[in-house]
Amino acid sequence: MDQMATELLTLSPQRKGRALPKPSPHELNLAAKHGLILPVVIRAQQQYIHGRMHYEILANEKIWYIAQKLNIPEVPVTKIKISEEQIMGLMEITPDNPIDEAEKIKRLLERHPQSIAAVARKLGRKRADVSNQLRLLTLDTYCQQLIKDKKLTMGQAKPLITLASTEQRQLAQQALLNHWSARIIEQKAREFRQQETHKPTEQTDANIVKLQNQMAEHLGCPVTLVDGKLIINYFDNLEILEGILSQMGLAQTQ
Numbered sequence: 001m002d003q004m005a006t007e008l009l010t011l012s013p014q015r016k017g018r019a020l021p022k023p024s025p026h027e028l029n030l031a032a033k034h035g036l037i038l039p040v041v042i043r044a045q046q047q048y049i050h051g052r053m054h055y056e057i058l059a060n061e062k063i064w065y066i067a068q069k070l071n072i073p074e075v076p077v078t079k080i081k082i083s084e085e086q087i088m089g090l091m092e093i094t095p096d097n098p099i100d101e102a103e104k105i106k107r108l109l110e111r112h113p114q115s116i117a118a119v120a121r122k123l124g125r126k127r128a129d130v131s132n133q134l135r136l137l138t139l140d141t142y143c144q145q146l147i148k149d150k151k152l153t154m155g156q157a158k159p160l161i162t163l164a165s166t167e168q169r170q171l172a173q174q175a176l177l178n179h180w181s182a183r184i185i186e187q188k189a190r191e192f193r194q195q196e197t198h199k200p201t202e203q204t205d206a207n208i209v210k211l212q213n214q215m216a217e218h219l220g221c222p223v224t225l226v227d228g229k230l231i232i233n234y235f236d237n238l239e240i241l242e243g244i245l246s247q248m249g250l251a252q253t254q
Contacts (some may be wrong), residue, residue: 003074004055006067009042012056021062023069031066039076040064041123058082059123080122098154099144102133116242131243132158135220138240140165143172155182159189162216167192190217219244 011020023031041059057064058080067075105119116134120127136147136157143160146152156175159182160168171192175185193213208225215223221244224231234241 002077002079004040004042004077006064006073006075008052008054009040009057009064009075009077010045010054011061011064012058020065023062023066027062028066028069031072032070036063036067036072036075038063038125039078041078041080043080043082055079078121082122097148097150098133098136098157099147102136105130106134106137116246127246128243131240131246132220135161135240135243140168143168146172146176151176153182156180156185158182158220159186161220162222163189163192219247 038060040057040061040063042055042057045054045056055077063075066072105123109116109119116131117127120130123130133154136144136154138161139147139157140160143152143157147154147157152172152175157172160171163171171185171188174180174188180188190213193216194209212223212225219232221240222233224233232244234244
């Protein structure tokens with residue numbers, strides 16, 4: 001990851017007057033203590049000012065804003081080559097909340113067919129992070145609204161994805177009432193799967209149930225072993241399917 005002088009970066013003119021995402025006091029404190037970790041995604045402007053090349057910010061503007069606020073002279077950057085049409089798609093992706101961002105990433109994938117890995121590179125993020133964010137769109141609408149309202153974090157919501165809609169709501173309500181952490185929600189979701197979704201019967205061996213749960217946790221989606229078949233439910237969502245294939249080492253990397 002490269003470092004670049006903060007003064008050489010400028011906001012994209014395609015932002016069209018949108019307000020900058022403001023960092024919270026907590027984010028500013030973390031940056032002051034530990035420095036900047038995420039990269040600002042940029043492209044060369046082909047414009048020299050005082051003999052120095054300047055660059056256009058395409059994503060992660062908040063990092064640049066934090067550097068400005070804290071007088072940090074350099075920021076981590078990821079340089080990419082991208083068309084004007086693709087830039088317009090990226091400019092629509094804002095970090096207001098994980099659900100809105102996931103929906104905008106999905107629309108970008110639909111308008112400009114490409115792999116999730118390619119989109120992740122353009123956003124300066126890990127492929128798994130983008131894939132996990134897209135999986136939030138399979139959550140029950142009630143749970144999605146809780147994320148939009150910042151009552152549940154992405155980390156707290158992630159364990160709910162493998163549950164049925166009714167169970168998602170039930171567990172989300174309990175999490176809010178009891179102020180559960182993501183770790184506790186993950187544990188409770190595992191108990192749900194064991195007791196209800198994959199409840200042992202005379203035809204289902206306990207070892208099979210355990211294996212189903214382990215595979216569901218690893219792949220991030222419901223898994224069933226029945227009649228000699230391995231059934232993986234990807235909710236008829238190609239983005240989730242690509243995430244599953246990635247976990248299995250079979251995803252495209254273009």
